[in-house]
Amino acid sequence: MKPDVASLLSRLAPNFIVFDFAMPWIPTVAHPLGVRSLLSPSSSAVFHRLPHGPIRAIAAGDDRPSLTHQEPHETPSRIPAASSIAAAGGVSQPYQAQDSRTSSSPLAGQPCVFDRVMSCVAECSAIIAKTCEEIERPYIDYVEAEHNKPMLLAGPVVPEPPSGQLEKRWAQWLAKFEEGSVVYCSFGSETFLTEEAIRELLLGLEMAKLPFFVVLNDPEGEEAMRKKLPEGLEDRVRDRGVIHQGWVQQQLILGHSNVGCYVNHGGFSSVVEGLVAGCQLVMVPQRGDQYLNSALFAGDLGIGLEVERQETTGDLTRDAVCEAVTKVMKKGEKKDEGEEKMSMEENHRKWREFFVDKGVEERFTGQFIQKLKSLAFT
Structure with a gap:
């Protein structure tokens, strides 16, 4: 491949080539x-x-x-x-x-x-x-x-506003609930939770007593995923819980007026997507940069919560999931938590306005092009 790339660069003579760690050479x-x-x-x-x-x-x-x-x-x-x-x-x-x-x-x-x-x-x-x-x-x-x-x-x-309509079965299901009351949960297509993590996540959402829509993926398929669900859970939450494997129209779901919280893995793009959609954010990072993204957004920027984990093993607990979700959704809020919650809401509003501002996006693009030109001619 190296000779082919060298030949192509020699022929085209570009100023730059963009690459990632897959081809460090x-x-x-x-x-x-x-x-x-x-x-x-x-x-x-x-x-x-x-x-x-x-x-x-x-x-x-x-x-x-x-x-x-x-x-x-x-x-x-x-x-x-x-x-x-x-x-x-x-x-x-x-x-x-x-x-x-x-x-x-x-x-x-x-x-x-x-x-x-x-x-x-x-x-x-x-x-x-x-x-x-x-x-x-x-x-x-x-x-x-x-x-x-x-x-x-x-x-x-920042993702462009989604086009099209939400699949009928999901639109009808979401319509049953109050505005901003549904918890949507997805960890992306490349993350596969352990059976223990699935159990604690779902039982925590059940404890929160809120409607929830959870997308889970299993490399062995839906049948294998269903076997990992807590016994009796689907029957207990049948009227207020969806557990789905496979692709969904995530942007349309996040943008639905009845969805109020997005539980995610802390991927940078996922957090931005949820914030722009107006969802409260709960992060459960799984690896690599997700830990740092969660610390950045929940800690430095103060626009969400990271679910607390067992310090040594990183185990997820149902109590921690329930606590984080109910806190951002204002359920069971304690008096002494009011100031922290208000600050989080203000930060959420401020940063959402920043992300959706087209003028800001145009400024970023202009500055990027200018710096690229400067680098090309130095």
């Missing part, structure tokens, strides 16, 4: 031909904090069973100490550090994901990020200084 082919390479990861700027915490030790061969926030990790002065990401190099719980072993383990004799990403960062000409200064200024400054690379900020990619 792109800079070595492009740069000798005078073509600058732009790394385009799918993550936010804050994800690039990962190499400076437990994951760096893991990738270096540290096999201790627990790498925690008590370990002596670097916390750069450019990262505000009060930020949710400052502690422990980006991952604050032992289970998060242990989860990082997946990306620091070689795969089929090839370099691990961590080494691929760091190679890309080291060799590229610049980094493209789907973010903006308003959201991640301290982290953008840090990444540029740490890696001595300019960042081209594309702004958070």
Whole structure:
């Protein structure tokens, strides 16, 4: 493939080539031909904090069973100490550090994901990020200084309003409930929850006593997924709960007036999608940048809640799920929680207005093009 790419670049002579960690060798082919390479990861700027915490030790061969926030990790002065990401190099719980072993383990004799990403960062000409200064200024400054690379900020990619109509069966089901009362839950197409996590998630939603629509995926199909459901649950929640496997019109569901909460895995695009739709956000991150995205949105920006987990194992509990959902949905709110809830609502409103502002989006595009031109002629 390298000769083919080199031949194509020689013939077309572009200013830039955009690549990701799947082909970390792109800079070595492009740069000798005078073509600058732009790394385009799918993550936010804050994800690039990962190499400076437990994951760096893991990738270096540290096999201790627990790498925690008590370990002596670097916390750069450019990262505000009060930020949710400052502690422990980006991952604050032992289970998060242990989860990082997946990306620091070689795969089929090839370099691990961590080494691929760091190679890309080291060799590229610049980094493209789907973010903006308003959201991640301290982290953008840090990444540029740490890696001595300019960042081209594309702004958070806000989805266009969906077209078409919601499938009739789901429209009729949602219509049965009050405005803003339904909890929608999905963890994306690439996340498969364990049987234990499925049980605690669903029982927590049942405890919240709110209507819910849960999309679950199982690599072995719907029948296998159904076998993992808590015994008797479907009968108990038949009038107010949907548990579905497969594709749904997510944007149309999130935008439905009767949907008020989005429980998700903390993917950057998913969080933005839910926020723009006007849903309250509850995050249950599963891996990698999702932990950092959740800390960014729930912690730094204050526009949602991350479900608390068992510190060492990361186990999900029904009580924690119920508590997070009822809190954002204003059910069972305690008097001393009123100020925190009001602040969350204000932050939610402020950031939603920011994301849907077309003028802001146009400004991001203009600044991105200007910086790209500047990079091309330097």
